[in-house]
Amino acid sequence: MNRDIVGQVLRDYQALCRPDTDPELEAVRAAILLEDVFGIVLSDAEIDPALLTDSSAVADLVARLRGAV
Amino acid sequence: MCGVCGIVSHDGPPDLGLLRRMMGRLVHRGPDGDGYYRDRRAALGHTRLAIIDTSGGAQPLCNEDGTVWVTFNGEIFNYIELREELRHRGHIFRTASDTEVIVHAWEEWAEECFTRFNGQWAIGLWDRRAERLVLSRDRLGVRPLFFTRGPTRLLFASEVKSIFADPSVQRAFDPAGLDQTFTYWSPVAPRTVFRGIEQLEPGYYAILDRDGFRKAPYWRIMFPERGREPVQDTQENADALRDRIVEATRLRFLRSDVPVGAYLSGGLDSSVTAAVIARYTDAPLHTFSLRFSGSEFDEGQYQKKMSALLGTQHLDIMVNASDIAAIFPEVIRHAESPILRAAPAPLFLLSKLVQENGYKVVVTGEGADEVLAGYDLFREARVRLFWSRDLGSAKRTRAAELLYPWMARSPGRTPAFARSFFGRRLDPDDPAFSHRPRWDSTSVIKNMLSQDMQDQIGRADAEDVVAAMPPGSKDWDPLSRAQWLEMTTLLAGYILAAQGDRMLMANSVEGRFPFLDRDVVDFADALPARHKLFGLEEKYLLKRAFADVVPEDILHRPKQPYRAPDAASFFTPDHPAWFDEVVAEQAIAAAGVFEPSLVAGLLAKCERTGGEHMSNTDNMRVLAVVSTQLMHECFIVGGGWGALDRSLPDPSVAVDLVGEDGSVS
Numbered sequence: 001m002n003r004d005i006v007g008q009v010l011r012d013y014q015a016l017c018r019p020d021t022d023p024e025l026e027a028v029r030a031a032i033l034l035e036d037v038f039g040i041v042l043s044d045a046e047i048d049p050a051l052l053t054d055s056s057a058v059a060d061l062v063a064r065l066r067g068a069v
Numbered sequence: 070m071c072g073v074c075g076i077v078s079h080d081g082p083p084d085l086g087l088l089r090r091m092m093g094r095l096v097h098r099g100p101d102g103d104g105y106y107r108d109r110r111a112a113l114g115h116t117r118l119a120i121i122d123t124s125g126g127a128q129p130l131c132n133e134d135g136t137v138w139v140t141f142n143g144e145i146f147n148y149i150e151l152r153e154e155l156r157h158r159g160h161i162f163r164t165a166s167d168t169e170v171i172v173h174a175w176e177e178w179a180e181e182c183f184t185r186f187n188g189q190w191a192i193g194l195w196d197r198r199a200e201r202l203v204l205s206r207d208r209l210g211v212r213p214l215f216f217t218r219g220p221t222r223l224l225f226a227s228e229v230k231s232i233f234a235d236p237s238v239q240r241a242f243d244p245a246g247l248d249q250t251f252t253y254w255s256p257v258a259p260r261t262v263f264r265g266i267e268q269l270e271p272g273y274y275a276i277l278d279r280d281g282f283r284k285a286p287y288w289r290i291m292f293p294e295r296g297r298e299p300v301q302d303t304q305e306n307a308d309a310l311r312d313r314i315v316e317a318t319r320l321r322f323l324r325s326d327v328p329v330g331a332y333l334s335g336g337l338d339s340s341v342t343a344a345v346i347a348r349y350t351d352a353p354l355h356t357f358s359l360r361f362s363g364s365e366f367d368e369g370q371y372q373k374k375m376s377a378l379l380g381t382q383h384l385d386i387m388v389n390a391s392d393i394a395a396i397f398p399e400v401i402r403h404a405e406s407p408i409l410r411a412a413p414a415p416l417f418l419l420s421k422l423v424q425e426n427g428y429k430v431v432v433t434g435e436g437a438d439e440v441l442a443g444y445d446l447f448r449e450a451r452v453r454l455f456w457s458r459d460l461g462s463a464k465r466t467r468a469a470e471l472l473y474p475w476m477a478r479s480p481g482r483t484p485a486f487a488r489s490f491f492g493r494r495l496d497p498d499d500p501a502f503s504h505r506p507r508w509d510s511t512s513v514i515k516n517m518l519s520q521d522m523q524d525q526i527g528r529a530d531a532e533d534v535v536a537a538m539p540p541g542s543k544d545w546d547p548l549s550r551a552q553w554l555e556m557t558t559l560l561a562g563y564i565l566a567a568q569g570d571r572m573l574m575a576n577s578v579e580g581r582f583p584f585l586d587r588d589v590v591d592f593a594d595a596l597p598a599r600h601k602l603f604g605l606e607e608k609y610l611l612k613r614a615f616a617d618v619v620p621e622d623i624l625h626r627p628k629q630p631y632r633a634p635d636a637a638s639f640f641t642p643d644h645p646a647w648f649d650e651v652v653a654e655q656a657i658a659a660a661g662v663f664e665p666s667l668v669a670g671l672l673a674k675c676e677r678t679g680g681e682h683m684s685n686t687d688n689m690r691v692l693a694v695v696s697t698q699l700m701h702e703c704f705i706v707g708g709g710w711g712a713l714d715r716s717l718p719d720p721s722v723a724v725d726l727v728g729e730d731g732s733v734s
Contacts, residue, residue, distance in 0.1 A: 028465070033605075
């Protein structure tokens with residue numbers, strides 16, 4: 001799984017999903033997607049709106065949790 | 070679409086009178102004509118709803134030399150392509166029907182022919198030379214096929230009531246069938262709710278010949294190992310899915326010699342199929358919809374919007390609780406199974422509207438929720454899986470709010486509800502992880518069973534659905550396992566049966582389902598799970614593939630499960646007299662399924678509220694009791710045949726090779 005695929009997944013997510021007005025809930029929604037698609041498990045600290053709306057940060061996070069870039 | 074039946078006898082020619090009585094119970098499936106064939110071992114019966122080759126194509130139909138005969142319910146949508154292939158191989162066709170393709174395909178390819186069919190079918194085929202009966206059913210169970218076997222004969226039919234035309238066939242509930250119904254919402258093939266009556270599994274064929282009875286699958290629901298799906302690119306898959314759905318819809322709309330209409334529910338699936346018809350065919354389109362007087366269930370605004378957008382000639386029918394109660398006994402006579410929702414009843418009224426307006430065929434969006442992951446159950450399972458990874462996480466608990474908007478509006482209720490409902494059975498290694506909450510909550514119905522019925526269920530040897538999952542399923546995506554369970558249980562047993570074929574055919578209307586097309590299903594099953602359920606976005610690829618033909622507000626509206634008033638239908642001030650009779654203490658005791666005192670308590674609770682605002686469990690309990698009692702009255706006691714026994718017209722095919730003296734010509 002490389003950065004291109006992470007980027008594609010996030011673009012697809014942003015294009016279709018309706019952002020929730022509650023940022024924390026939106027972070028939970030993103031976490032469900034990321035855990036399912038990439039087979040990772042996020043900590044509560046990582047289920048963070050600031051982190052999960054930044055494509056580059058998410059790519060880094062996914063890479064770190066998967067143990068490979 | 071038609072009714073089929075037959076008898077194979079080992080001890081003398083089949084009883085033609087019995088065959089005709091069996092056919093008489095299937096006239097609603099085929100009011101346009103009928104026919105029969107009999108020789109010294111077998112008899113085939115057919116009631117016809119003429120759709121393809123209306124002037125030819127009468128059944129039973131045979132091959133060139135009369136050695137292979139078939140009675141067929143359904144459609145082989147790729148019959149034109151198969152006919153050309155068979156012609157090139159030397160087969161001679163006398164009709165333009167899809168039925169004739171079956172006999173030649175059997176001659177050419179034997180049981181391998183079923184893998185070549187793209188359609189929806191129940192087939193009874195008799196090979197005279199081999200004295201071999203072949204039964205076959207389509208891949209996902211769109212068309213029903215029941216049979217009963219004894220030491221000297223086999224009877225088969227589209228509906229159980231046809232088999233019950235033989236008074237010697239036992240009429241009793243099957244405890245294991247009831248157990249499955251009160252767990253999975255329906256019996257799971259091959260089981261039925263009737264002792265000694267089997268249904269052929271979807272995707273199977275069966276053979277009865279000199280070597281005995283045997284059956285085997287020609288197709289199975291299969292998914293790839295997670296991560297090994299053949300195509301990972303989202304847009305490439307969206308384009309390919311669109312191509313397949315367009316072709317499947319075109320085939321189902323155009324391959325008919327009578328006009329085809331379409332259902333329009335107001336949801337995504339039927340909007341897609343109706344839009345494809347409007348965009349990719351030249352024919353005018355009639356659409357039909359259900360409306361509900363209660364705003365909780367009504368989707369009228371979306372139906373009207375879609376109809377106006379497509380320029381269809383639109384008809385709808387408004388249904389209220391009293392309508393449901395009035396027709397419920399007839400619904401159960403056709404459904405032939407206890408039902409846990411009243412939802413089939415309005416669909417009975419909708420197919421009646423279709424029939425009254427001169428239509429015999431409708432295209433619907435059925436199957437999309439199973440094949441492309443539209444049900445809340447799939448989303449719930451994903452949330453539960455997410456939650457199970459850290460049960461102490463406050464953030465993860467909030468995921469339940471993403472499923473149902475009312476939770477976000479009532480945050481105080483969320484944690485308690487989430488813990489009580491989603492927090493049970495959170496073992497991610499459980500192959501049925503997705504379905505445990507539904508099965509557990511449905512099984513509560515069984516607490517109301519009589520002690521005797523509970524004992525019978527305890528002694529019954531019911532099949533374990535989970536144990537039947539393919540060995541490789543442990544490597545599938547969890548969504549794929551959930552889809553397998555949903556297709557194996559609810560789709561075939563309830564959605565396509567009690568809520569599908571039976572409610573359509575009760576009014577002589579054929580349903581056609583593009584989302585259950587062979588090529589659509591095979592393609593969808595091979596997709597990465599994320600392309601179907603993308604995070605919590607259901608039917609993601611379908612929305613992406615058809616974003617240009619469906620309005621934004623329909624594309625993105627929260628999924629509204631098709632529901633109708635349940636318990637409330639039976640507790641209106643003007644409720645029909647039959648209701649009081651079937652739920653009377655004596656009637657409950659006579660049927661022996663439920664404990665009378667517990668039923669009385671449930672009914673008293675409903676009386677207090679008029680059946681309104683009942684819990685999901687109590688709604689299911691009421692429907693289970695009422696429908697089971699009607700089943701007992703109609704099928705076990707056997708007094709409810711009046712509306713179904715119809716006289717047969719003169720047969721279009723009457724081939725009897727058995728002389729009055731029993732000689733065979």
